[in-house]
Amino acid sequence: MAYVTKSPWVIHYDGSSCNGCDIEVLACLTPMYDVERFGIINSGNPKHADVLLITGSVNEQNKPVVQQIYDEMLQPKVVVAIGACACTGGVFRECYNIIGGADQAIPVDVYVPGCAARPESIIDGVVKGLAVLAEKREKVAKGETVTEGEQAE
């Protein structure tokens, strides 16, 4: 955890998930798992956030919303796709209104599997995302361009 030198703020957006992963994301923020002790705060504002937690898959109507939230976030930024739906479309991948995982709309850095993803694995995914964030921050500091969507796992 040595690389958590700053307090990373997260923003959460529900693509078209069943709520299962969303309430697990919120469970991470509340006393039992309490990621606030690491300085991680859920921010409602994309401009304040470093990490985008996206749950659920992408459809035609929410694709522009997801892209807009991503574009509003400032560099360096990391996207964590949470749950089977955000990774690949999950149980709904054959539905007529589903395009696929979150990576169909925006570059994804870390994939967290599970249906629903457990809080432990969500926290693990965010911590992996923080390592990616630290790398990107160094690149930004050196004035290099940040390549988007480097996969941690």
Add this chain to the structure above:
Amino acid sequence: MAKRTVIPFGPQHPVLPEPVHLDLVLEDETVVEAIPSIGYIHRGLEKLVEKREWPEMVSVIERICGICSFGHGMGYCLSIEGNMGIQIPERAEYLRLIWHELGRVHSHLLWLGLLADSFGFESLYMHTWKLRETVLDLFERTTGGRVIFSVCKVGGLRRDVDADTLALMERKLTELVPEIEELAKVFIEDSSVGSRLKGVGVLTAEEAAALGAVGPVARGSGLRMDVRLEEKDRLYVDLGFEPCVETAGDSHARCVVRIRELFQSIELIKAAIQRIPDGEVSVPVKGNPEREYIARVEQPRGEAYYYSKGAGEKFLKRIRVRTPTNANIPAMVKTLAGAQLADVPILILTIDPCISCTER
């Protein structure tokens, strides 16, 4: 006439865990009209019946919503069991009741937390969610999952719960009651909470009936309606079930209804644990559904309705689910008109919206 402004609310908004979009037409600070638009979470899972065999569909239907997933799985199973004329063992019925009511406890605690968050009482939100973890632990211990359980199947249940675990569940829930009472006192009696809830978003009994409100929204407006009562479910009748009704019709009344239901559900679970008979938890199922059937379930948010139509094949012809939030959106739009902008998050939350249920 004051100048009108349109404020877009959502789909991404800090108070909403799920995306729904409202166009709020304002005159100064007062909402004149709220125009909802939905479709951000539509997946089209009812159409999946053409690709999944009916016994497999349980896992898909459960994923309509992660908050009331047990109720959805149970509703689908009830619909198919009714369709095929299957009588499940009594022990399975009791266990379904226990898990369904446990789901209500978890859902209402979740909602209370989100409500506290919506009026900016963050420590209350955190405390409520801390209590909710006790319920999730019980779910995990008995079903193996925290939010998606996959424990219901057509013909009964996939797993039994032993007597020790049931005793543990009873003990944990008994310990939980005083902790919930402490929180309930803040929600019901605290003056700052009251100033945000009392008299906000009043929905009269006539309006609630005319707009077709269901669940705690209808009961908060004084309508004595509950599927558990109307279906004359034998188990609930035996346990002496009587719905919690409040008459004020404002946000505070809807909050009180849900708090009373928390205690009621815990009492129902404890009574069911005392009465649960021994025996099998599933019966073998042969053949395929051939008829049409409608089953109804009282979800934490209100009445949910499951229609199934079979054709004697492995694939059903049609599944149709009508969820409570769908029925409550007209009531929400009604309460929003004339409200203050600052009260909008509270009014949206008091119907306990579940958008992924609504859009499926």
